[in-house]
Amino acid sequence: MREFRSKLRVLLIDDNADHLRGVKELITLESCYDVVGATTSANIGINLAKKYRPDIILMDINMPEKDGLQAIQDIEKLGLNSKIIALSGYDDADLIFRAMKLGAKGYILKTMASAQLIYAIDEVAAGKIYLPSALSSRFFEYFQRSFKEEAVSSDTENLLTYLTAREEEVLDLLTQGNNYKGIAGKLFISETTVKTHVNNIFQKLQVNDRTQAVLYALNNGFANKRKTKMAV
């Protein structure tokens, strides 16, 4: 897999000029890395990323001008294969979580020793994901808390279990935005039959209309082929 290319190309984006300079010198000292760009502007950084397609991008995510997280997202959308390492002054769980969610391959604190910075770059360059164990713990606490409510809320009885197979089919089509006619057509039954099913669904889910039925379904694990999401 190692190609013929001699050095891995690194792009630095950090609005603190002093820190930027320091990191640049530090990385330049490493024989295997080549700093192809260093800028204090997120927008310029994004353009440099487009231009040079660096192997590694060190991105400060606490910048005033443009949100560093947004910048990560923008760069990820470009579909370059650059590996982004988030640089931050804070070990805030939410920041870490969001950075990782957006595709950052690492997250390091500015206060960390320079040796650790190099180590992180090495690891990420090697295709791994680098999170110092302290931050990793933060991440997992946050991660697990995000799912806690789910588990708790699911102790209330799930009314979906009372639906018959046919009713589930109908509900599934409801959650795809179909009206009576659409459902009737797709299930090859009459519209009045669909109405009967839908009415039974309303009774069982204890709701008054289709919108509430759809919401109940989506909020109570009616997964059916639907991509569900998590709060950003």
Add this chain to the structure above:
Amino acid sequence: MREFRSKLRVLLIDDNADHLRGVKELITLESCYDVVGATTSANIGINLAKKYRPDIILMDINMPEKDGLQAIQDIEKLGLNSKIIALSGYDDADLIFRAMKLGAKGYILKTMASAQLIYAIDEVAAGKIYLPSALSSRFFEYFQRSFKEEAVSSDTENLLTYLTAREEEVLDLLTQGNNYKGIAGKLFISETTVKTHVNNIFQKLQVNDRTQAVLYALNNGFANKRKTKMAV
């Protein structure tokens, strides 16, 4: 925080009797741990957990009788403060992800050295989360892949951006299952005005009815106070 209690209590659940015995001996050798139970049955294990409320539970998640992941969920629901460490023969990303999602404080492979097992227990007992770096990488790859599709799908224009502030308010109430009357009452405007807004929303989102509007909103990042979820 350290209490007057001398030893931390550990419960072992592993359907492989040999492995169970080995781990039990290993842990008993450690002066700071006390094995309060060791069973090859997940169900018995759950009952032992209820009875002893151990500090640490080592749970094998590859058991035929009962799914170990299910057992983790069951124990978590009991609301004991036991910290569960998942034990597995496989470093499957999906398994790791699901175990952590269910609240496991650690995940270790049966093939790992005994010193590492003890280290993991120490770390978890100290309130940290322990994932060997190799597994941690697996986890993050899986984690980021789960969010990839989201980011990609969002390259299609988000029609929600065209909504006015008022329309967003109305849509928000729609996504809570309100009808015209309910929305009118909550916004202190007439029902006909609500209809106007809703119709404008339909135009802008290019949908035909409220259910489709709600679905569009939920599928396109209309987060508004709503707990969103992620596929299990």
Add this chain to the structure above:
DNA sequence: ATTGGAGTAAATCTTTGGGTTGATATTTTG
């Protein structure tokens, strides 16, 4: 000063949705 967007509202009309009752065939299950 005036244009345009946003929010408000009413009138009208058509379609869809929701509730009810009752009927029949099929399947499940005790």
Add this chain to the structure above:
DNA sequence: CAAAATATCAACCCAAAGATTTACTCCAAT
């Protein structure tokens, strides 16, 4: 086998939702 649950359909009615048009006010941009 008999009883119960499920799936099918019809006819009915009323309420709610959706489409369209018109119009007034306020506010911001020019």
